[in-house]
Amino acid sequence: MSSEQTVALGAAMVAATVAGIHDSVEGAQKAMGQGFEKTYRPIPGHVTHYQDLFKAYSTLGDLIECHFQLP
Numbered sequence: 001m002s003s004e005q006t007v008a009l010g011a012a013m014v015a016a017t018v019a020g021i022h023d024s025v026e027g028a029q030k031a032m033g034q035g036f037e038k039t040y041r042p043i044p045g046h047v048t049h050y051q052d053l054f055k056a057y058s059t060l061g062d063l064i065e066c067h068f069q070l071p
Contacts, residue, residue: 009033 013028022028042050 009032013022013025013032016022016028016032017025022031
């Protein structure tokens, strides 16, 4: 996106949907979005490596959630 505040813009899109201004988040994206400056695509030869990294990331996230669960 061309906004430097993409997180805030995404939150505003969700808020506009919850408030009933838009029927769906997708509708809010179309109405409020500014498009994308560039599209990134994975390098086909690296996909297996990306999948391995994501698996490790997910495992770490699960371990952290289990360790820091609130009573």
